[in-house]
Amino acid sequence: MEDMMFGLVLFVIYYIVLVWLYAPAVESGGGAWEVNGDGEIVHHNENLTVPTVKPIEQQLKDVLWSSDEEVTETVTEVEHQPTVEELLDGVEIDRITLRKARKIASALGIKQKVNGRDHKKQFLVAQIAKRLRANPEMVAPIIVERVRAA
Numbered sequence: 236m237e238d239m240m241f242g243l244v245l246f247v248i249y250y251i252v253l254v255w256l257y258a259p260a261v262e263s264g265g266g267a268w269e270v271n272g273d274g275e276i277v278h279h280n281e282n283l284t285v286p287t288v289k290p291i292e293q294q295l296k297d298v299l300w301s302s303d304e305e306v307t308e309t310v311t312e313v314e315h316q317p318t319v320e321e322l323l324d325g326v327e328i329d330r331i332t333l334r335k336a337r338k339i340a341s342a343l344g345i346k347q348k349v350n351g352r353d354h355k356k357q358f359l360v361a362q363i364a365k366r367l368r369a370n371p372e373m374v375a376p377i378i379v380e381r382v383r384a385a
Contacts, residue, residue, distance in 0.1 A: 319371040322379050328364050331382060338381045339363050343374065 289297075331339070336359040340347055345362045347354055367374045 319375045322375045326379060326382050328360060328367065328378070331360065333359075335382055336360055336363065338384075339378055342377050342381055 333356045336356055337347055340359045340363060343363065343366055345359065345366070347359065363374075363378065367378065
């Protein structure tokens with residue numbers, strides 16, 4: 236019974252404190268709020284000057300779609316795209332391991348088995364080199380990514 240009374244008293248105290256903290260401030264002197272034709276909230280009070288508040292939609296439009304600010308700067312530095320030779324720097328296709336060759340082959344869509352038997356490393360390396368010669372811009376990034384990941 237005592238625990239229940241203590242809990243009730245504690246709840247009442249918390250309630251009073253929270254109401255006191257979060258209660259809106261009451262102003263002296265009859266101020267009035269109204270919305271004007273533009274949808275702006277205006278406060279009329281002789282003693283207090285409150286700036287006009289625009290609706291959030293108008294504020295977002297002003298910030299996001301401002302026609303005042305135009306881009307006048309030009310890009311002077313162009314991002315350099317590495318060439319195939321720069322990408323493959325330090326990667327020797329003839330010396331990659333079987334595991335790396337299999338990862339590259341699976342990424343390039345090269346079949347690794349024939350009749351249930353695995354292809355040898357030399358075949359996979361030859362196929363990778365053939366694809367690299369045919370389309371170096373597409374194949375080189377895949378090779379570099381798989382070699383460094385393995």
